[in-house]
Amino acid sequence: MELDSLYQEIILDHYKHPRGKGLLEQPLGSAHHVNPTCGDEITVQVSRDAEGGLQIGYEGQGCSISQASASVLTELLTGHTVAESQEAREAFIALMHAQGLSEPDEEVLGDAVAFAGVAKFPARVKCALLAWMALQDAEIKAGLLSRGEGS
């Protein structure tokens, strides 16, 4: 069934059991993004842990794709460096624009490879990207990334 290529088990699992959902107590940067076509909203916050790794918090409401994407991203990048988050974001954006033709790198993207099928549903690409773009904005607002470095 074509739907299964969109709604991978991993995606549905993250949707039903979101990881790391909740806002940070002392965020360094916070970004609220909306998808104005469907009303989905997400707030992504970043901070640093004691070792200098990323701490990510989020809250949002929206479809399975947008909310699962936030959960996957949080699980994947927590504790990682800003450079690694940038690398993953670039890989994820490339995956979303590959129309299902490219082979995603699981080393870089982890569970996010499950979103490969989303690229075949152009109306849902924005849903999948929402949290990733909000994370970039939050990193910029936190001064962890300069505007020109964004994907």
Add this chain to the structure above:
Amino acid sequence: MCWKPMATSASPLSQGVPSPVFDAQAVKADFPILATTVHGGQPLVYLDSGATSQKPRFVLDVERAYYEQSNAAVHRGAHALAEAATEAFEQARKGIAQFVGAQAQDLVFTKNATESLNLAAYAFSNATAIAQWDPASVDSRFVLRPGDSVVVTEMEHHSNLVPWQELCRKTGATLRWIPLTEEGRLDLSGLDSIIDESTRVVSVVHQSNILGTINPVRLIMDRAHAVGAIGVVDACQSIPHMPVNVHEVGADLLAWSGHKMLGPTGIGCLWGTTDILSSMSPFLSGGSMIEMVQMDGSTFAAPPQRFEAGTPVVAQAVALNAAVTYLQALGMADVAAHEHALAGYALEGLSKLEGVRVIGPLSNVDRGSAISFVVEGLHPHDVGQVLDSRGVAVRVGHHCAWPTCRRFGVPSTTRLSPYIYNDESDIDAALEGILAAQSYFGVK
């Protein structure tokens, strides 16, 4: 021409006749796109006519014939085609105006209903700006000041909300709105205090695109006139679906679009009373809308040309007039009766589904066939995706009525909006799709 008016039986809405009044399957055969399949052979079930309607072959043929036989610049040029094009354009204006009980000279063509409503709102902001330097040249009814109020409702499409918000921002006027009841109808209990002596313009939707509610616009327009305000009605979702006569509505200005009523994209309409239109400042300026142009200033043409700057929407108008002809052959009373029956069938079917909540009137009284709902535990985007995989096209999202969604505590909804080419089997396909979505996501 391969379209034929259907044989109809008399069945006024007031009798609540439950069965369709014309053969929707025969109507459907007039729409080439409805014979297409999607997603590997699924027959298309199109239930998104509130967003845009499909077009019958007759309309497509008329537009093609215009380009093949009559195309030229209108209102200028001394040649045979220019005359044929001008004649076709002005005949179209006449036909479309008559469809809503109006005179051709009071009908302005725009590119869409959003432009029509902006044209109305800009008549106020332009007059307000001009009045600072040259008050004698504008009609004081359009000049706003801090302390004045502008009234809309809480169920407006963004197109009939944001232009008025912007007008208030530019003039210092205050935006007020008529709130909604739990059932999704206007709460008119405070009408006389919401529309009061400070009110200069009242703009309300005739039929809500998200809730389906048909509003008592006459009553609201009468109240607007009682306090000397100008009344505007957004008729985008009413004119395609039921008989509408501009004089019965009682508005000063009435806006609607072509593509929701079997016509092409790229054309909207704004009807106005002769008095109001002739008192309004132009919106877009340039060619075709002038009377005299000199280096230090210009005077403007009478309506409707005053509001039709640049090359007008000629082919679109000709095609929209063909759409009007098609709808008149069906009969708008029968169109309304057909949709009323479908709305009743859909409301009953939805009420039997566990975990489904209709957002908007549950009773099939003063409501159109656009029906919004939410499914417990499922986001509308996911509901729409499952329906789409079964060939059922619906709209999901906030339907450009975000404040209305907020009012009902939902981020968005799924909406069925049937039209003349749908029948009960299409509603059944949607209901089965909802059950399939619940099953797929394991929420039931």
